[in-house]
Amino acid sequence: MFTGIIEAVGEVVFCEPRGGDLQLRIKTRDLDLGSVALGDSIATNGVCLTVTALPGDGYVADVSSETLANTTIGDWCAGTSVNLERALMPSSRLGGHLVSGHVDAVGEVLSRYPDARSERFRLRAPDPLAKYIAQKGSITVDGTSLTVNRVAGAEFELNIVPHTLENTVMGTYVSGTRVNLEVDLVARYLERLLLGDKAAEA
Known part of the structure; x- marks a missing residue:
């Protein structure tokens, strides 16, 4: 589990195809890996990626075909x-919201514009996700815990x-990201609970 509070911005060193899936190496820069183990x-x-090696300046992880597809x-x-964010510890502050690291889908940045010292972003989610996005509710975008300001169908706005x-990759977003x-x-x-007994049906 994670909180959606980004600890550092890292950099991809390589992405190597491995028989249908992928191996990644990430340079962690300012992220302290002293407490991270294989x-x-x-x-x-x-x-959510599992650390398979710790080369000193970052970590290596394998990415399944399922993760690549979604x-x-x-x-x-x-x-x-x-x-980058390390997994939540029992003693950690929950500054954002509970995040699983299991991505639901890929969305798209539609636009951004200044609003005083902040920036307003408008994004589009795939239609099946629209019912889960609520005004003033929480959503995670590239691992960052954010509050939804407005919703219109499958489109939503963030401040x-x-x-x-x-301190995140959001500063690099442009239309089409x-x-x-x-x-x-x-x-x-x-949603699953509301299905009741129907949840067991194929």
Whole structure:
């Protein structure tokens, strides 16, 4: 589990195809890996990845074909900047909201414009996710916990403050940027619970 509070921005060193899936190496820059061990999880642009090696300046992780099909990782190349967050510890502050690191779908940035010292972003989610996105609710965009300001169908708006722009990859977003989206965990489980006995039907 994660909080959606980004700890550092890292950089993709390489993406190597491995028989239908992929191996990544990430340089972590300012992220302290002193407490990270093999098998630990690191959210990388919102994708929960398992550390398979610690070469000293970052980590290596394997990416399954399922993850490649449902995230933006297939778009990454050497030099791509990525948001990083280590897994939540029992003693951690929950500054954002509970984030699983299991990306629901890929969305798209439609536009951005200044609003005082902040920036307003308008994004589009795939239609099946629209029912989970609520005004003043939480959503995770590339691993960053954010509050939804407005919703219109499958489109939604975010107000991003200067600190977030400077300390995440959101400052690089332009119209057409593809982003990883994770909807609020509570909304997903609530929908399943409301199905009742029908949830067991194929």
